[in-house]
Amino acid sequence: MPLFAIPFPMIDPVIVTIGPFAIRWYALAYVAGLVGGWLYARCLVAGEALWGGLKRPTAAELDDMLVYVAFGVVLGGRLGYVLFYNFAEFLTHPLEIFAVWKGGMSFHGGLTGAAVAIWLFARSRGLPVLSLFDLAATVAPIGLFFGRIANFINGELWGRAAPDVPWAVVFPNGGPVPRHPSQLYEAFAEGLVLFGVVAVAVRLLGFRRPGTIAGIFGVGYALARSVCEFFREPDPQLGFLFGAGVSALGGGVTMGMVLSLPLLIAGLALILAARAGRTLPKGEAPSRGDAAA
Incomplete structure (x- = not known):
């Protein structure tokens, strides 16, 4: 083993097996994310000053919205992976599309599925779509x-070779080469840092200018x-889609970068569109146009 390599902590991906059913850490992560988000959202909708009088979902409506989002994330995440990451393989073996327990989910697909689900939910309940996007x-x-x-x-989804990095990890399926624990980098950047940025934005701006928080999230992610x-x-x-070896950090453009570009553009567009609107002061009742934003 190279001098700077850290052995991978062999954690069984299956938490517990009950008969033919297995509870996996990956499934638990989805549950924790959805439930944690739901609980935080309940706290946010209780803060009347954050909304400036805009119509917001009730606690009961949040319960229903959770179901919509769960289906949207799972269906969209799987469909996104099939279309953008392994289409040829699934075209040859179409039944494998339904074998979600084998892994294979796309964040960008899950985000799209969740957005469609939230849009359908908002339309069915007469709630402002952009405000629900901000909340999500x-x-x-x-x-x-x-x-x-x-x-x-x-x-899975390990990093590139990093033989001289002290915290590099030798992954069981990544060969003998120590690699960046890029999953942890993403947990920090896309999870903790982005959570902090968005939370500060909500603290300062609230949800009184619909679309702003969703735009900040899109750009940040x-x-x-x-x-x-x-x-x-x-x-x-x-592999690399193009530009291999051009970057100063090595490698080239990946599918993750390509799929993030539309999200960046959409986020900027939402922020600019929101800035052109009017921010509701705390406690002010919205006009008809504000409520439908």
Whole structure:
């Protein structure tokens, strides 16, 4: 083993097996992210001053919204992985699309699925769509944090070779080469740091200018993910899409970077559109146009 390598902590990806059923850390991460986000969202909707009089979901509506989002994340995440990361393989073996227990989820697909689910929910309940996007964006980093920790426990999505980095890890399926623990980098950047940035924005701005918080999240995630991609080994079936060897950090452009670009653009567009609107003072009742934003 190289001098600076840290042995991978062999944590069984299966927490417990009950008959034919296995409870995995990855599934638990999804549950923890959804439940943690739901609890935090309940606290946020209780803060009347944050909303400036805008219509916001009740606690009961948040319960229903959780179900919508859960289905959207799982279906969108799986479909995104199938389409963008391994389409040829699934085209050859289409039944494998449904074998979600074997892994294979895309954050960008899950985000799209969650956005569609929130839009449908908002339309069905007469709630402002952008305000629900803002609320979801505030709690999303919780799920990102737990998801990346689960990636590390599973020993998947490891980083690029880093033989001279003291904290490099030798992953069981990554060969004998010590690698960046890029899953932990992403848990820190996309989870903890982004959570802090969005939380501060909510503290300062509230949800009184719909679309702002969602835009900040979109820009923040796109930047954090793109930076972390420089340390993450690209998916073997894709490799670098182009520009291999051009970057000062090595490698080239990955699918994660490409999929983050539309999110960056959408985030900037939301921020600019929100700035063109009017911020509601604390406690002010919204006009008809504000309520439908």
